[in-house]
Structure formats: structure tokens, C-alpha cells
Amino acid sequence: MITAEQKPMQEIIRYLAPYSKILLVGCNECVTVCAAGGRKEVGLLASALHLNSLKQGKTIDIKEITLERQCDPEYVEELTAYIDGADAVLSMACGCGVQSIATRFKEAHVYPAVNTKFMGASLSQGVWAERCQGCGDCMLGITAGICPVSRCSKSLLNGPCGGTSNGQCEIGPETDCAWRLIWERLKALGIQERYEELNDAKDWRPAGGAGPRKIIREDLAL
Amino acid sequence: MKTTSRLERVLASGAMAVTSEVGPPRGVDVESVRTKASMIKDHVDGINVTDNQTAMVRMSSMAAGVIIKQMGLDPIIQMVTRDRNRLAMQSEVIGAAAFGIDTMLCLSGDHPKFGDHPMAKGVYDIDSVQLIQCVKKMRDEGKFQGGAEMKGNPKMFIGAAANPFADPFELRVMRLAKKVKAGVDFVQTQCIFNLDKFEAWMDGVEERGLDKQVHILAGITPMKSVGMARYMKNRVPGMDVPDEVIKRMAGVSKEQQPEEGIKIAVESMERLKERKGVHGFHIMAIEWEERVAEIVEKAGMYPRPQV
Amino acid sequence: MENFEPEIVAFCCHYCAYTAADMAGSKRISYPSNVKIIRVPCTGKVDAIHIMKALERGADGVYVAGCLEGDCHFKTGNTRAKQRVDRVKKILGDLGWEPERVAMINMSAGMGERFAKTALEFTEQIKTLGPNPVRQAEIQPQTMG
Numbered sequence: 197m198i199t200a201e202q203k204p205m206q207e208i209i210r211y212l213a214p215y216s217k218i219l220l221v222g223c224n225e226c227v228t229v230c231a232a233g234g235r236k237e238v239g240l241l242a243s244a245l246h247l248n249s250l251k252q253g254k255t256i257d258i259k260e261i262t263l264e265r266q267c268d269p270e271y272v273e274e275l276t277a278y279i280d281g282a283d284a285v286l287s288m289a290c291g292c293g294v295q296s297i298a299t300r301f302k303e304a305h306v307y308p309a310v311n312t313k314f315m316g317a318s319l320s321q322g323v324w325a326e327r328c329q330g331c332g333d334c335m336l337g338i339t340a341g342i343c344p345v346s347r348c349s350k351s352l353l354n355g356p357c358g359g360t361s362n363g364q365c366e367i368g369p370e371t372d373c374a375w376r377l378i379w380e381r382l383k384a385l386g387i388q389e390r391y392e393e394l395n396d397a398k399d400w401r402p403a404g405g406a407g408p409r410k411i412i413r414e415d416l417a418l
Numbered sequence: 419m420k421t422t423s424r425l426e427r428v429l430a431s432g433a434m435a436v437t438s439e440v441g442p443p444r445g446v447d448v449e450s451v452r453t454k455a456s457m458i459k460d461h462v463d464g465i466n467v468t469d470n471q472t473a474m475v476r477m478s479s480m481a482a483g484v485i486i487k488q489m490g491l492d493p494i495i496q497m498v499t500r501d502r503n504r505l506a507m508q509s510e511v512i513g514a515a516a517f518g519i520d521t522m523l524c525l526s527g528d529h530p531k532f533g534d535h536p537m538a539k540g541v542y543d544i545d546s547v548q549l550i551q552c553v554k555k556m557r558d559e560g561k562f563q564g565g566a567e568m569k570g571n572p573k574m575f576i577g578a579a580a581n582p583f584a585d586p587f588e589l590r591v592m593r594l595a596k597k598v599k600a601g602v603d604f605v606q607t608q609c610i611f612n613l614d615k616f617e618a619w620m621d622g623v624e625e626r627g628l629d630k631q632v633h634i635l636a637g638i639t640p641m642k643s644v645g646m647a648r649y650m651k652n653r654v655p656g657m658d659v660p661d662e663v664i665k666r667m668a669g670v671s672k673e674q675q676p677e678e679g680i681k682i683a684v685e686s687m688e689r690l691k692e693r694k695g696v697h698g699f700h701i702m703a704i705e706w707e708e709r710v711a712e713i714v715e716k717a718g719m720y721p722r723p724q725v
Numbered sequence: 726m727e728n729f730e731p732e733i734v735a736f737c738c739h740y741c742a743y744t745a746a747d748m749a750g751s752k753r754i755s756y757p758s759n760v761k762i763i764r765v766p767c768t769g770k771v772d773a774i775h776i777m778k779a780l781e782r783g784a785d786g787v788y789v790a791g792c793l794e795g796d797c798h799f800k801t802g803n804t805r806a807k808q809r810v811d812r813v814k815k816i817l818g819d820l821g822w823e824p825e826r827v828a829m830i831n832m833s834a835g836m837g838e839r840f841a842k843t844a845l846e847f848t849e850q851i852k853t854l855g856p857n858p859v860r861q862a863e864i865q866p867q868t869m870g
Contacts, residue, residue, distance in 0.1 A: 348541065349529055350499075350526055350527075350529065354545050354546075359529075360656060361656060363586070364586060365653035366529060366532075367531050375589075379589055391589070391592055392592055393546060394600060396550040396551070397552070410419060
């Protein structure tokens, strides 16, 4: 899933300073799972913004709504009913959602309430770690299920480098050495000889090197 | 010979080679390059020029290499894949060759986090193994990494780093095998303090016959003080400093420690000279270049052979 | 502010804190009438938004009182409550409000004295902090929209 974290409160307050009627839009997918921008977080942020305004002797009008997703036009369309009643939109979705709203409602002042972080998986309650950088040409089949692009700090395809320490990356003991993990997996699967195969220089075009990416599925277009 | 490299000639002659290094300045200070190179010039077969070492910006390794080449000496330019993409690296290799530089080292590079620009984007377009493949392809096939033909192959003697001490240990021989497969001509190892472990690595290397496919230069660093020894033991990733070495350094007075450090370095060289798979030494005397000559002489490796 | 009588909301769990409050009552141990008790089955039922809304509506201080750590009748309810109280404290800090206006308190069912003591201490603390900034601004708090 896409992970995100709420922006610092003062940054959000700064964005909203010129406005008095806010449409606060949450998203029921990824940001709900990582507790950054779902229905609950919308409620909390609205409450915090109220407390902030009330303390300054001002009022702020906040309409709270949480869409199923903000990255599909059919759902974003639901905002039509509320968009004119607001002078700014604060989206708690990832960057994809914020941009979908800005694209659909060209006259709306749209602001992000979260910082989108990475594509990751849950390790345990409240802990998410980066797992995929969307390189567009998945190598997991040859690295026994551990990604060298996203999990090696240097994206080495023929690692490890000489900096591994106690099985951890040179950048710090909290980061596993991806190549140590790959090696352990190869051993567990009995395919150690795979390690000595040279991985050629990666073509980064599918990873975005050829410009912003698009998928077009003609078999799905109506 | 594949190249005009003096290092290649010395190694091909069967003599043991010696290399050392010069760290370029953090600014436009041409004299410091000349001064450091002059200190070691008669005692080495090649002078490594580091490349933004520890991710701190310094005069480019190519530029410092050119200064050294123009002194009539033999620079070995280091190139890390952290700071340049494959276009820039191939371009740099051609540029270096245009100035007569004929020896280089292909490295990944310390992570930007350690340096003075942790906010920078590490490039890592290709890794050190792929860089070796790339330079070999340019030299031997006259082709760029992308496949197109080039006009004028850069004749580089290709080196890489090897670290027998990083973990997992069992992978370290296989990693050398990968670099050999990629086409490396010589490797310089991480500095050796744990000679037993190094010799265990050499056992694995010789067992696979890798010592016949690549020239191995053993890395040697003289300790200046027990503080330095402890720092290297505890704070430098991939470094193995046994307690006996710390004890030895701590066992003499502060004034005596530099001499003890040099003694340990020379003893290591004497022991490793006996190892047939070791074809020379790479002396890394960080900020202590003035003692390199003495170390080489005490280890009985002066004068350097005429080749 | 002279004669400031704070409005305190106390979310008390049925199994421990509310029972302790009852005990204080039956033992005639008095505690400030500023404290308005809301009984919940478990403090784990209290979410961050409940605390925030209480403040929005003008409460000068809010605390969540549950079982002793490790003794929650529902195992981890009081742990969740503590985390939520901490979350609200952080939000208050980010807004420039006093995080001390909210607190998590733990006690067992038999601790009538402790209930009364903590109620008094918290009330005194809020007295020193002064009224809720909302009330200081003299704007009517938002009603639930």
C-alpha cells in the first residue's frame, strides 16, 4: 500500500490561513490503513482545526467527507455537491488523490494534508516498511523474493557492498542488508549458485526514466 | 599488455606491486595534490586518487589524477557509482584516457548519509560490478554500455575493491568471483588487521583458482594511535580489528604508538609476502603519507622494479 | 482568573475507575464537583475524537481513568486509551495548547481515596492553567455538525 504521514500541524494551518470554509476530504483506502487520512483522521484534524480557530476568536467552517478512494474520477465526482460551498479543499489522501481533485475541480484551491511516503507493507501494528519502488521490471523472481532496488540503500544488483555490519546496512543497524537477506533466502531454497550470476545494468526506463508513466488497457476501455 | 599501465607491467613481471593513495583537497588546492604525490612517488607503482571519499565533496578524482599524470607519475583513479550515471562515467573514463590515465578502480561508494551532502540524491544508476563490465566492454570491444560503437577505446587496467571482512563471510569469496567474471584485472582489499581471517579468505580464493585470474593487492593501514585503532574497530563498517591489535597499541606509550602502528603494518606485509596468491600491497596511510616511504622500505620493497 | 471553576470531564471505566468513584462516594470522601464523570465499559472505548470534542465544547480539562496497567478487564483497553491520550497531547502541543489539559490515570476498583485524590489534583492543575482557550476567546464552541 501507499503509506503517508500527516504533515506538521503548523504547515497545514499556514495553508488554510486565508480561508474560512474548508472541504476536508479523507480516503478510505491506503491512508486509512496507515492511519494518516481516513475517516477517523479527518475527524481529528477537523477538531484540531476548530480548536485552533476558536482559540484565535475566529470561526472555521469544515465539511468533513471521506471518499472510498480519491484516485478514481467516479468517486472524486461525489465532491461536486460540496465544492462550491468551500473556498479551499484539504485532501488527506496520497499525492494521487490530491492531484485527482485538483485536476477535476480546476477552480478549487487544493492542499495536501499528508506527506506521501512509500509503497510498503505492514510489519506489525503501527509499523510499515518500504518494499517497492515501482521499477516497472520486477526482479523478485531472481532475487528469491527480496527486492534489491528498494531494500538495498544503494540499489545494488550485484551486492552486497563492503559495508555490511552484523548483517545490517552501513547506513544503520535498523536497516537490514538486502543482499544478506537475499543470500539467506537463496540458501534456504538451496539455490546458492544463483548468487554468482551477474545481473546486468538495469534499464531504468520502466522505472520512470522515460518520463511520467501510464498504463493503457485497451481491453478495459469502454 | 592490455594497457600502458605501470601496475599491469609490474604485476605481469611477477614482481610484487605497491600502490598507495592520495586524497584530493576540499577545494582548489593543486599544490596539496602535488605535495602528497611527491612524498610517495618513488615507492609505489600506482597512486590511487579517491573519489569524493566518505561522500564528502572533493576535487574530482579525474582532475587530481590529471595533475598527478602531468607530474610523470601513475594515477589510479577511483570512480564511485554513487555520484554519476552511466553516461557521465563512460564520459569520464574516456576523458581520463585522453589525458593518458590508464588505471582505475570501480567502486559503489559510501552512502551519501555519511558525507557533507546527506540531502543529495545518490545516483546508483549501475553498481560497481556493472561498471567493471562497462569499462571492459569499452576497452576490449570498443563499445559503449548501450551497445553503440565508439571511436578510440580507453585502455584501462581495471581494478575493484574487495572486503574479506564484511559479513556474511561466506559470501566474500563468491563476490570476488563475480567481479572476476565481470572482467576485473586487479583488486585492492580493505585494510587487513585480522591476518588469520584474511588468510582464510585467501584459502577460499586460491581453492577456486581466483588468484590466477585476478591480481590481489593486500590493503595495509598503519595505525597512528590506539584511539584510531578503536575508532576503526567500532565505527567503520566492514572493518575487522582484533582485540590483540588494540592491546598492542594500548600497551605502549602515546609517543610510541605511531612507531608501533608502523611496526604492525610492516609485520603484516612480511607475513603476507609469503602468501603466493597475494601479488602486492595497497598502503592506505590516511593523512600520514609521509610515512609510506618508510613502510615500503622496511618491508623490503624498495626500490621499485624497473619495468 | 478569579473564581475560575474549571469544567472537567472524566471518562471512567466501569470496572475500575467508576467503581472507585462510587466507593469514594459511599465512604464520604469528597472530590471536586468540577469533575463530571462519564461511565464507559472500558477506557478502550474512548477514542481520541471524544477527548477532542470535549475540549471543543469547552471542557477545561479531560482525563481518562482506567484500570491499573496490566489489569484491564478487557486486556489492552487501557493501553489503547493511554496511546490515544498521548496522541491528543501531541495534537495540543502542535496547536500551541497545553498538553497537561488531558491525562491518563490508572487505579483499581477499591481505590476510592485515589479517585478522589487524582480528581482533586487534576482540578487544581487545570485551575492553574486557566480556562480552555476557547472560553477565553469568548466564542461559543461549535456544536456537533
